[in-house]
Amino acid sequence: MTKTQRLHDVMARIYEKQKFTVDELAQEFHVSYRTMLRYLQELSVMGVPLYSEVGKHGGYSLLKNSSPQKQTGSFKRVIKPITHIAGVEFIAPFTAVYMAKVRIPFMWEELNNRVHEVINPVDKGSRIGVSLSRSQKYHYVAGIEVTNPKLLPQDMVSITLPPREYAVYIHVGETSRAEIDDTYFYLLDKLRKQGLDHDPKAYTLEIFNGTHLNELSVYIPLKQ
Structure with missing residues (x-):
């Protein structure tokens, strides 16, 4: 082992x-x-x-509720064009979602070790995490944006996201799984207070500006 x-x-x-x-x-x-x-x-x-x-x-x-109180920053609304992502994926029953906290750090490690295999990256220094949580399953892809989703390294998958509107919030602080999840809940609460709602059927994005995953923008899909 x-x-x-x-x-x-x-x-x-x-x-x-x-x-x-x-x-x-x-x-x-x-x-x-x-x-x-x-x-x-x-x-x-x-x-x-x-x-x-x-x-x-x-x-x-x-340690539960370990995240520091979020800063009173605002989010912005953006429309992101069609996005093709190639990377490694994790799929599990929603009841086993806790396993994502175990598996995801290793997925990013694997992607960073294999990023040279990606044929057509848009930006080699950027990383995109794509997640969907529904009653039946939890789906996460640790990937990189590409121009052609059909050209894939072995054992990698591709996902294409249609153009849509997102609420974008800049995550401040550590980027552990617990910290990022805390930012999700914080942003969802801010959306509700402003009369907006996220689309639970669409994928949420985590866009890291750097291979060390230390700068993060959270994209919450809004209901159209």
Whole structure:
């Protein structure tokens, strides 16, 4: 088993347990205490919101509502033309949506390692995350905009989004999965307060301005 797969499995177990000790996970994965502690430190750097509790009944837990209060910035409404995206995808039953928080960071790592294979990128330095959450499934594509969606590297998929109007908000702060999800809910609340509504049948976009995924614009599709 590769280290990447081991980190993936540990992260999945963390989201299942919610609260745990290093010893517990070390025993489950048959590694030393020191090795598991190193895994947890690496996952924390990747954005997994871990909180350490000291004392007799201490351990680790997932930090809930960890995102700082959003700035009182405004969003803008834009009409984005037809967009072709090539990348790697994740599909799961909506009831297993928590797995997205585990899988998505590894999808971006895979895409960055293979971006040289993309034949016709519009901008090699830009990344686009495409997501759809419905009652039946959760669908996410970590990709890059291309001019021709038919020319695909092996094991990659393409998705074409029609022209439509979006509400766009600049995400400020960390770009972990928990932080981005928090921005979604914040923006949806702002839309409702202004009498607008998102289209749950359309894809939401996360446009990263840089390969390190540290600058992000969230695009919420508006009902037409």
